[in-house]
Amino acid sequence: MLYYLIVCRSLTYAQRTAAALERAGITARTLRSPKSISGEGCSHCVRVSPRALDEALEILHRAGLEPKRIFSAQSDGTYEEVGLI
C-alpha cells in the first residue's frame, strides 16, 4: 500500500482534520477524493502515510474529528476500504 486517504464530509472538515494532524507533527495533505471512493459525489480527504495512520486516528479521535471512511491506495491504482473499529 502507498498511503491512506481519510475521507471527510466536507472540505472544511478535511482542512480541520489536516490541521489537527499537522499540529501533532503528522504530514497531512487535503485533496479531492478519487471518484471511485467519493460516495455521494464530490468529497475531500486527507492523505497520510501508512506509518502515521494509527497515531493519526488516535489524534483525530481525541480531537473529536471522526473520519467518515478510510481507504488505502494500492500500487495498481485502486483503493481498498479499511474498516473503522
Added chain:
Amino acid sequence: MIYLDSAATTLQKPGSVARAMCRAVTTMASPGRGGYSAADSAARTAFECREEAARLFGLENPEHVIFTCNATHALNIAIKSLVKAGDTVLVSGYEHNAVTRPLSALGVTIKVADGTLFDPEDMIERFERMLTPNVDAVICTHVSNVFGYILPIDEIARLCRQRSVPLIVDASQSAGRLSVDISRWNAAFVAMPGHKGLYGPQGTGLLLCSAPACPIMEGGTGSESMLQQMPAFLPDRLEAGTHNIPGVSGLLEGLRFVKRVGVKNIGRHETDLIRHMAKELSHIPGVHVFYAPQNQSGALSFTVDGLDCEDVGQRLAAMNIAVRCGLHCAPLAHRTAGTLQTGTVRASVSAFSTEKEIGRFVNAVKKVVSNQ
C-alpha cells in the same frame, strides 16, 4: 475627505486588505473545486478566515462560520431557519429593516421591546415582561445603527437561556468593536457584516451558527454532488455556488488587523472620539445630540433646529465630510426614540478616525448652523 460613515461601511481599510484581494483575483480559483494549487490556495484562505473568525467570536468549530454577502444575508438565513409563519418573535425597539422586513415577509407576530433610548435597565425590564411563553424567538441588535446605543445583550441572552427561547444577535455595529461571543450568549445565530468593524470589503458578511440552519439558496457546493438535496453539514449547507474569494481574502486581512490592534483598543478609541464629538456638538446652539457616555459605541446621532437632516448632510458633503442622514434603514429605532418624523444626522467613526478630523467636523457643523 473626512469620512464619518463607518456605521454604513468602513471606507478606510488596512492596506493589507486591498493587497490580499488583488492577490486573490490574480492567483486564487474556487475552493474545493479542483486539486490544483490555485484552488488549494483559495481553500486555505477560506479556512484561515473561518478559523480567525471562530477564534474571535467564541466558536470552537470553524465549520460553523458561514460566509455571506453581508449581514442582511446572514440575518435572513438565521431568521428563516428559526422562524416560520404564524410564530411570535420578540425584538428590541432598535432593529434594522434587515430584521423587521424578513419577519414581515414571513408573516409573524412581532412584539417590540421599545425601551427608552440609552436606558438598559428599562430594556431589560421590558424583555423580562414581554418574553412570555408564546414567544418563539428573540432577535436583538447588539448596538443600534442609528444611535450607537449598546443594548444590554448579556442580560437579554441570560433571559433567553432561562426561558429556553432561541436568540439571534445582530452584531452589525459591534463586531470588531465590542466583545462578541456566541458561546457566552448561548445564541442560536450571530450575524455580522465583514465590511464594517471587521474592515473587510463590501460584499462580505458572516453568520455564526450554533443551531440547525436551513439554506435559503440551493446549488453546487463541491460536496455530495450526486445528491439533489443540500448537504446536511456546515458550512456547505449554507454556501451554494462559487465563493467570493477576493472578498474572503480581504476579510481575513481585516480580521487579522482587528486581532493585531485589539477589539478593546478599537472600541476605546472610537468611544473616546464619540465622547469628544458629543461634548463639542452639544455646545453648539440649536444642535441636539443623542449621547450617553456609559453605553454608546462608535456612532452618534444629532439634529439641528430648523434644518432638515438631509440638508445638513448635503452641506457637510459640500465641505467634503461624509455622514449619513435620514432613517438609516431603521424606522423602528427612530420610532422608539421619537425621531421618526425628523430623522437624524449620524456621524460614525472607525479605527482610522482621528481627533483632528472630529475637530474639523465640529467646526463644519458650526458653519452649517451659523449659515442657516
